[in-house]
Amino acid sequence: MKKNLYVILDNLRSGSNVGNIYRSAYAFGYRGVIHVGITPEKNNPNFLSSSRGCENFLDTVRFDHISEALKFSREMKLKIYSLEIGEKADKLNAFNFEDNFVIVIGNEALGVSEFALKNSDKIISIETPGFKDSLNVGVAFGIFSYAMYLKQIKY
Numbered sequence: 467m468k469k470n471l472y473v474i475l476d477n478l479r480s481g482s483n484v485g486n487i488y489r490s491a492y493a494f495g496y497r498g499v500i501h502v503g504i505t506p507e508k509n510n511p512n513f514l515s516s517s518r519g520c521e522n523f524l525d526t527v528r529f530d531h532i533s534e535a536l537k538f539s540r541e542m543k544l545k546i547y548s549l550e551i552g553e554k555a556d557k558l559n560a561f562n563f564e565d566n567f568v569i570v571i572g573n574e575a576l577g578v579s580e581f582a583l584k585n586s587d588k589i590i591s592i593e594t595p596g597f598k599d600s601l602n603v604g605v606a607f608g609i610f611s612y613a614m615y616l617k618q619i620k621y
Contacts, residue, residue: 470544470566471496474535476582477573478603481506485516486604487571491524494611498525500535500568532570532582539568546570548586549610550578551599555591563614571603 473491478484484506491499501507507528508521529535539546545567570586572578583589592601592609601609 469495469497470542472498472500472539472542472544472568473607474500474502474532474539474568474570474582475505476532476535476570476579477503477576478505478571479574480603481510481512482516483574483602483604484510485512485518485521487607488517488520488524490604490608490611492520494615496524496611498527500538501526501528502532502535503530532579533585536582536585542566544568545587546582546585548572548578548582548589549592549606550583550589551591552589555589558590558592558610558613561588561590561613563617569607569610571607574603 471494473487473496475484475487488499506512508517508526527535527538529538536546543566545564547567548570550572570578570582572582590610592606594601
């Protein structure tokens with residue numbers, strides 16, 4: 467049985483990134499994807515090219531504003547995590563995951579919205595050894611999901 471795992475796409479701009487996230491979400495057992503604001507729809511040609519049909523296996527919900535997406539998540543009794551760079555963020559390699567959560571992924575240029583960060587149960591960051599600490603949103607989501615998967619199979 468699938469756990470209640472969702473990803474919120476907080477005003478992403480690139481259809482290719484959205485499709486990439488759908489592929490990773492399907493591969494790692496997420497239940498659904500929540501689109502917010504300007505995030506491209508499933509009919510975007512770049513989305514369709516990179517999602518490779520995975521959109522057919524995931525629930526999809528759309529909201530105009532992040533506050534609506536977070537309210538929806540709270541009503542579903544999901545913990546709210548945000549994936550963002552920050553000194554106060556918990557490090558991904560040491561993070562203990564709940565069974566039911568939503569992870570907020572932010573805009574490619576602006577990151578996770580301030581509203582989402584303030585209303586998150588936890589903020590999680592990916593430590594990188596190089597000079598550039600930001601990653602493509604699709605890559606970051608894949609790393610996050612793989613780390614979650616590794617922690618789950620150890621038990």
